[in-house]
Amino acid sequence: MSTRREFLKEAATGAVLIGSQTPLALAGMLDAHAETGKSRVVIARDPALHAAGSQLDSARVGALLDRAIASYTGIQQPVEAWKHIVAQGRAEGKVVGLKTNGLGGKGISTHAVLVFAIAERLQQAGVKPGNILVWDRNARDLEACGLTINTDPSRIRCFGSDVSGFEDSVETFGASHARFSKILTRECAMVINLPILKDHSGAGVTFAMKNMYGVVERPQDLHANGCNPGVADLNAFPVVRDKIRLTIGDAMSSVYDGGPGFHPERLWYPNALIVGEDRVAVDHTAWSLLERQRAEVGMPTLEATGRPPRYIATAADATHRLGTNDPQRIHLLEI
Amino acid sequence: MLSKTRQIVLTALVLAALTIGAGSGCKKAQSDPFPASGAVAGWQKTDGPRTFAAKDLWQYIDGDAEHFIQAGVVSTSTADYTYQRQLEAAVDIHTMSSPDGARKILETGLTRDAKTIQLGDECVQYAQSISFRKGNTIVRIVAYESTPDTPQALLALAHGVESKL
Numbered sequence: 001m002s003t004r005r006e007f008l009k010e011a012a013t014g015a016v017l018i019g020s021q022t023p024l025a026l027a028g029m030l031d032a033h034a035e036t037g038k039s040r041v042v043i044a045r046d047p048a049l050h051a052a053g054s055q056l057d058s059a060r061v062g063a064l065l066d067r068a069i070a071s072y073t074g075i076q077q078p079v080e081a082w083k084h085i086v087a088q089g090r091a092e093g094k095v096v097g098l099k100t101n102g103l104g105g106k107g108i109s110t111h112a113v114l115v116f117a118i119a120e121r122l123q124q125a126g127v128k129p130g131n132i133l134v135w136d137r138n139a140r141d142l143e144a145c146g147l148t149i150n151t152d153p154s155r156i157r158c159f160g161s162d163v164s165g166f167e168d169s170v171e172t173f174g175a176s177h178a179r180f181s182k183i184l185t186r187e188c189a190m191v192i193n194l195p196i197l198k199d200h201s202g203a204g205v206t207f208a209m210k211n212m213y214g215v216v217e218r219p220q221d222l223h224a225n226g227c228n229p230g231v232a233d234l235n236a237f238p239v240v241r242d243k244i245r246l247t248i249g250d251a252m253s254s255v256y257d258g259g260p261g262f263h264p265e266r267l268w269y270p271n272a273l274i275v276g277e278d279r280v281a282v283d284h285t286a287w288s289l290l291e292r293q294r295a296e297v298g299m300p301t302l303e304a305t306g307r308p309p310r311y312i313a314t315a316a317d318a319t320h321r322l323g324t325n326d327p328q329r330i331h332l333l334e335i
Numbered sequence: 336m337l338s339k340t341r342q343i344v345l346t347a348l349v350l351a352a353l354t355i356g357a358g359s360g361c362k363k364a365q366s367d368p369f370p371a372s373g374a375v376a377g378w379q380k381t382d383g384p385r386t387f388a389a390k391d392l393w394q395y396i397d398g399d400a401e402h403f404i405q406a407g408v409v410s411t412s413t414a415d416y417t418y419q420r421q422l423e424a425a426v427d428i429h430t431m432s433s434p435d436g437a438r439k440i441l442e443t444g445l446t447r448d449a450k451t452i453q454l455g456d457e458c459v460q461y462a463q464s465i466s467f468r469k470g471n472t473i474v475r476i477v478a479y480e481s482t483p484d485t486p487q488a489l490l491a492l493a494h495g496v497e498s499k500l
Contacts, residue, residue, distance in 0.1 A: 103397050107479045202398035220393040223401060258444045260397050262477055264463035265446060
């Protein structure tokens with residue numbers, strides 16, 4: 001974690017970047033290692049995100065998203081920041097996918113209000129509504145997020161792999177085999193990953209990389225051994241590695257134990273978004289956050305319960321090279 | 336005097352009736368354990384039930400399936416309800432292969448704030464959920480919101496399910 005001194009130094013660096021927004025200066029801004037040689041991860045928080053009755057305040061969620069993206073990209077104007085994100089993803093004029101996670105049901109799924117805020121910014125950045133595709137495994141998962149199915153290409157589209165189907169060919173990475181959703185392989189030029197932070201009874205933690213289990217036909221085949229190396233292998237498939245360009249992780253509410261299902265008795269409100277391109281660094285950061293909460297309520301660590309998320313280290317190894325899990329190489333900004 | 340043909344037909348009918356009687360008489364008829372809309376005051380069934388065999392349970396609960404399989408789950412059924420058209424809840428009924436497996440599931444992750452309730456063989460309740468075991472069956476009811484009425488409403492629905500098991 002950053003010390004206060006490091007935090008102030010990072011904030012100062014951000015200010016310099018905001019003052020130098022030439023196209024050349026912006027090029028590579030989203031390259032995780034461009035600025036400091038470290039992977040940038042932003043945790044943006046708003047303690048007042050939840051209004052009475054645990055309902056999210058949509059205006060505050062939009063503002064939090066803007067702050068997170070401004071901090072991550074160094075571009076203060078949201079529309080310019082989003083134009084840059086789309087350009088970096090080589091998705092101008094093409095389909096941008098938003099991959100949600102609704103498996104936990106209504107209580108613990110990616111919040112629709114975050115999806116709407118991102119879709120609004122994408123449209124302001126010039127992405128046509130029909131080129132925004134919100135997707136997950138199936139209609140039930142999307143509806144659990146509070147979304148409505150729509151396949152009309154004149155509006156923002158929202159449907160699952162139950163509509164698109166899966167590729168016939170089986171791809172292999174290491175010992176893992178997968179058939180990918182046609183939404184990922186055929187529809188989307190780039191995908192923004194919108195997982196929700198949860199404890200996971202097998203994998204330990206489910207967030208950025210584990211959310212990719214929702215893009216294959218038989219995720220259950222990748223669950224052995226605490227999803228290790230299943231999660232790392234899955235993210236190393238070229239179609240996943242290349243198209244998943246950014247994670248905007250929903251840590252507005254979370255379950256710190258008993259996941260991945262909804263356990264209201266273990267619900268907690270980090271009131272945060274976690275943003276990064278380096279999916280390993282994002283997951284490592286999210287894991288730290290979850291462990292901190294478990295410690296606060298007097299629970300043992302995931303290691304002590306026999307389910308540390310080992311797949312995170314595997315994803316960083318020489319075989320997978322998906323990012324870094326070394327805190328010294330993670331440029332963490334907490335705002 | 337009955338003809339030989341009539342005697343044979345009559346004997347066959349009696350035997351058939353006895354066979355059907357023997358086949359159904361020893362077993363309790365399989366009933367739907369999910370209360371119908373209105374059967375428990377204020378509760379409406381809005382979706383389901385959907386039933387998953389052990390091998391398909393991942394479709395419903397992803398990685399949690401492994402935990403249930405290790406405890407001997409046979410099948411899981413789930414249905415959605417609303418209370419007074421406001422509070423939404425999900426009812427999960429897990430049929431395990433033994434009471435021990437059911438007990439193991441119930442005891443997993445119990446926290447200090449669990450309140451013990453007299454229902455079924457054992458029952459615990461939290462502000463937004465209630466779980467109980469009856470024989471080799473585990474029932475868990477989870478509400479998506481917390482209101483002052485939630486605990487009592489969940490308890491009433493749990494009694495409704497328990498009475499049908």
